[in-house]
Amino acid sequence: MKKYVRGTAIVGVLTLAVAACGSKPSDSASSGSSANKDFKACMVSDSGGFDDKSFNQTSYKGLQDAVKERGLTEVKAESKSDNDYTTNMTAMVSAKCNVIVAVGFKLEDATEAAAKANPNIKFAIVDSAPKAPIANLKPLLFNTAQSSFQAGYLAAAMTQSGKVGTFGGLQIPTVTIFMDGFAQGVRYYNTQKSKNVQVLGWDDQKQKGLFTGDFEDKAKGQNNAQNLITQGADVLFPVAGPSGLGGLQAAKASNGKVNAIWVDTDGCISAEEYCSVLMSSVEKGMDVAVKDAVISVVDNKFDNTQFTGTLQNGGTAIAPFHDFDSKVPADVKSELDQIKADIISGKITIESKVQPKAS
Template identity: 75%
Template sequence: MKKYVRGLAIMGVLTLGVAACGSKPADNTPAAGGHTDFNACMVSDSGGFDDKSFNQTSYKGLQDAVKELGLTEKKAESKSDNDYPTNMNAMVAAKCNVIVPVGFKLADATEAAAKANPDIKFAIVDYNGFKAPIPNVKPLVFNTAQSSFLAGYLAAGTTKSGKVGTFGGAQIPTVTIFMDGFAEGVAYYNKTKTKNVQVVGWDTKTQKGLFTGDFESTAKGQQNAQNLVTQGADIIFPVAGPAGIGGLQAAKASGGKVNAIWVDTDGCVSAAEYCSVLLTSVFKGMDVAVSDAIKAAVDNKFSNEAYVGTLANNGTGLSPYHEWDSKIPAELKTEIDQLKKDLIDGKIKVESKVQP
């Protein structure tokens, strides 16, 4: 368990609204008539709220709830992993009624803050690994192995080189779950089609692969993507937050030789400048899950029961094909639709051990 750093020493500063090492908590007060006395708050991970992916989608959920219910919004953007305890303390000091920590990496700071402040509700995105349930903490998790399975099948059915690749930001379960599902989807395609499409960048058996080591460096993402391309991959699957943008840059620079599949949110919306190279995206309905958790807190219906987004409840899935809609064979689209049904019905099972 990480200890709160400089917590008590800076509380006087934090009460004034400054999150040391991170960013100043934003305070967007809505129009009169709503629950303006209810503070809905969020702490980002180091990727920041404009990461075109994970944090950005979660933040949209906060904004949606604030707008719909007339709440007061407060947020703290983390610049590095060291900011999490400090920014969490800032939100506690800001008298938040519900705090949404975004990401696996905020687990320790969330647990410490929740146990120290039982009257505050917490809804943590992408983590459900506490040793025991915490009464005021609701995990929001997503079985992206299912949707990534569909993405892997799509990639295998689209590649011209016979090789597809993936890389992650950090080797944590919320990243490798995508990579597992993707590789299993490719394997299923090979099995049903008697093909031999190869996956580079991740091995499901050894659980070893290619990682940038962080979620911020687009340069590292571009380097990793180029590594995959050098090995022959013509479709890449970056699972690295903002660092993954480097992968899209590499794809776009290839002049049509390399394309990609995005994660967390519809890349043609969040990173529209790269839509031409995106077959689709593996989305996570974090905005809806976050918004629903905040609404439950407002309505005094909040519970610590984990929310699990699946293909069945549309908590995860594939985004539209957008500019690739006419390029992907109708037969392949039909097969993917059927695979989705079979996964929901349990006729096909994804084996990833990090599924929620």
Template identity: 80%
Template sequence: MVKQYMRGLAMVGVVTLAVAACGSKPAEETPAGGAKKDFKACMVSDSGGFDDKSFNQTSYKGLQDAVKELNISEAKAESKSDNDYPTNMTAMVAQKCNIIVSVGFKLEDATDKAAVANPDIKFTIVDSAPAEPIPNVKPLGFNTAESSFQAGYLAAAMSQSGKVGTYGGIKIPPVTIFMDGFAEGVRHYNTTKSKNVQVLGWDDAKQDGLFTGDFEDKAKGQNTAQNLITQGADIIFPVAGPAGLGGLQAAKASNGKVNAIWVDTDGCESAAEYCSVLITSVQKGMDVAVKDAIASAVENKFDNKQFIGTLENGGTGLAPFHEFDSKVPAELKSELDAIKADIISGKIKLQSKAQPKAS
């Protein structure tokens, strides 16, 4: 996998136990009540934070589920900016964690350095993988191009204006993979139905499109979505963490003219206030994958083989339609099921270069 874009930033040595203050939330340790196992599972968020109603929140649920089900303790560090990653990783090493979970592509360098410097600690990272395998690092990848293909087909079929829009937070593979799949799904709909639904905000052939520049600024997300709406898009597909919530705000403010599709988790559960505008969500089973990785370490079954969530193994997929269930025609639901089967069988081959490859 391409190394993270942050290479140029100076990294703090992760073997240092003195933690310099750089604006991140102090690491919090929460022992499980009556923990029977002398085992601590830890997590470092990316800059979106643990309450992003999306990526980090779903991953943290996996840690919480592991703590509850395995009766172990936890510690966590919430990053406020990209500069916090080395410091927060150092803090988790100092907490004497048995396994440290890094949430996101942007933590790749900090994770790699910590893992090499601390071979007795297990690490797992969501949405990234070392350029060369590291014995104590387990990558967790998700081929969301597959489920986003379904989302694109669905959006094209449900659009009344003939235009759908998408935008990202930052142009990195875990973001563009959604946008690629979405564009390919719309194209498949056009080919199958002899239609001409347009995708605004992303050109997968040129790998060029709209990005807010971060995952935190909801106002930027709302403005970007409004730009797409002004151009005629009536279904929005934001791939931007908390900044994507701004897109949902723009859709809700349209009073029924614009709807959306959420990412990473079921938006009707994580952001229920927007359920009325959410047709569905492209889910990533990060909670299950994180919990399983922690369990493997607890049970001394940990390995560094990359996990890739797919439609076939249930690691990714479309969420229920919730309030749109009666609005999505039965024929369209059957077509989505057929598309899923065709992707799994290989009849439909996705082109996105951002798809994770088995190590």
């Protein structure tokens, strides 16, 4: 997998959208190159949908980028609930897709079953890896514990109350990996600075914490965030997809008393209406990983080797500070850079058990 550099080549694309639950597909075409118009690049979202301002949306951008750059035909199925995964995966197989990308841990069973049953189709899945390799399935994983460690340090450095809070959607590895890194980053700050900043909402040692129970309900996210704020947290780290947007709503409603750090993508771009309360974001380079996986199939260079995004290869990172650039002290910025270097070198070891193996 090549190092993370965003491409800019734009050519035409034919798009066919296949919706869940039997909705009528729609298609549209635009002018430009159609050199590979018979090649179908396909994607199935999880229940958060393609406009979740988070991992589905970022992954979908990768599909779109590949389609535009190579003149492919796009086919996508948006899942409205967990019950749609097998149905949508079957629809992609029936559409005679050349490559099918599944977005999210929750699609692993449907994806693995489809890959085993259709060895002539190439598959990729974001945030999951089969227990045993499958020849036509490429896992795309990200060690977000590393960048979340930086986020935890940043939160601890910026809190005024001495309390920071986090909550998740579901207690699954792709969520708790963020929360583990965040908690350990706060702990590292406390050790380095002889402070006692508290983490509310997650105990990484006991693996117990606060969850909404889904990724869709913004009201639940807002309630969880408000509970954390009531307990004194003035920096929030929601790891809950669209549900987490409720946490940003709670922060914005505080009129400057509470701020947040977003996940999966740069929140100042994906959810710019909340940029005024976002110190930074923990980014996963899902768009580039998906694009590379799709293009590898176009170029007959596909392999099933797991890709793991890290701080070293740019597959995960903390986003720019945007509106907080002048508010984050220069020494904190320098310390964050040193933490990155120390994680890469192995001087700092993160202890989250759900970190993916290095690729």
